[in-house]
Amino acid sequence: MDTEALRSFVRAAELGQFQHAADELGVTQQAVSKRIAALERELETRLFTRTARGVEPTLDGQAFLSHARSIVASADRAVAAVRPGSRALRIDVLGLRSAQAVVMHDYWRSHPHIDLDVVTLRVNDPRAAVAAVEAGDVDASFRTVTDPAALPPGVQMIHAFDSPLELLVGPGHPLASARSLTPPQLRKHRIWVPGIAPRSEWGEFYDQLATEFDLRIDAAGPHFGDEVLLETLAESADVATFVGARDRYIWPANYDLRRIPVADPTPAYPLSLILPGTNPHPELRKIITHLGTLPKLPEPAWRPSWAIPDPPRS
The missing domain is CATH 1.10.10.10 (Winged helix-like DNA-binding domain superfamily/Winged helix DNA-binding domain)
Known part of the structure; x- marks a missing residue:
């Protein structure tokens, strides 16, 4: 072949x-x-x-x-x-519009010499990403195994950064004029998050988030892509969705969508980095150092029970 x-x-x-x-x-x-x-x-x-x-x-x-x-x-x-020189650092991100991809792009812009290959494994089960790291198919993956005890011996998982959530709504939504919102203010509003996959880390995240704040998170229907989701929000007076503060979305100006921060407490999606336990790619140490310089969450904040504690900074 x-x-x-x-x-x-x-x-x-x-x-x-x-x-x-x-x-x-x-x-x-x-x-x-x-x-x-x-x-x-x-x-x-x-x-x-x-x-x-x-x-x-x-x-x-x-x-x-x-x-x-x-x-x-x-x-x-x-x-x-058998070839002299080092190979590219290959890192898996969940999607090219995700906060992980944005952070890696910012890092590459300040370190343009790095030989970097950003890929999307397109797997929902984080254990498949762990297997890719273990096999050497990728050098690291921005995924989270919610039970760290399930990690194989040759793989480790560290806290990368937290992604605060924002509410994304269209101009006709009753919350569209808000400058910021608290989680209790979101109750009874339909928050549509299509495509939540079974056994995915984000499925467990939204389950805990909905339980903690008594939210109506609707995962009904297939996910036809971000373009369809954004169009639906623009035309709807009752549908909202969550996006990460760093997630990159682009829509036509006539959609007039609004990104509204959520605070008191700030719900945040904890992002982890899965990498080999021994002999990681030499560029990974610099990436980890860079992740440690990212802004911390505004307090008070909420993270799910399986979030890895933020390591102390020297």
Whole structure:
């Protein structure tokens, strides 16, 4: 099986467009298309379906993606083992609009010399991210295993930073004019968080948050993407959602969406970093030092029971 075809498939699946994959790989879009077509003929199945915004993996493509990613990573490790110089630091983030990705982008902008590869594993179960770190497919992952005792011996988990929540609403929502809100003021309002996956860390987070503050968090329906969510908020007079203070969202100006801080206490999503227990990538120490310089949560704050304590600063 052609490794470069697998690499083209993985990057197209992660980036959502053949052209973006081609730009990253330094080849033409036609070359990416031919590689993937040859791979589909070999596997005798379609790997992508075309959408208005690019391409998405089919069900077979989704099933094949983790295996293809593992093969590509193994091939890269084999080459790195005999090639002078260090390889790129590969870090998994939950999404390219997430607070983790924003923090890593800020770090890269101040350290442009670093050879950094930011990826999204597209797995909901954090144990799958742990397995990727353990196997060496990624050097670290911004995920949390809510029971640290379940971590394998060769993997460690440290506190990275906390992401304060904000309420995102459209202009017609009754809370749209608020400058800030307290958790009790959110009661009885519908907070729509579609796509909460079973066994995910964020599923447990929202369960505890709803119980603690008696909130109405609605996870009904499939998640059709951020664009659909933002459009729904813009048109609705009763739907709101939570976003992280550092999460990056962009919407048309006519949506007039409002991001409203929540305080007294500030609910915060605790983000952890999973990394090897021994011989981590040398650049990780600098990343961890940078994470320690990020602003602390405003007090008072609320975090779920499984949050790792913030280490003392020297």
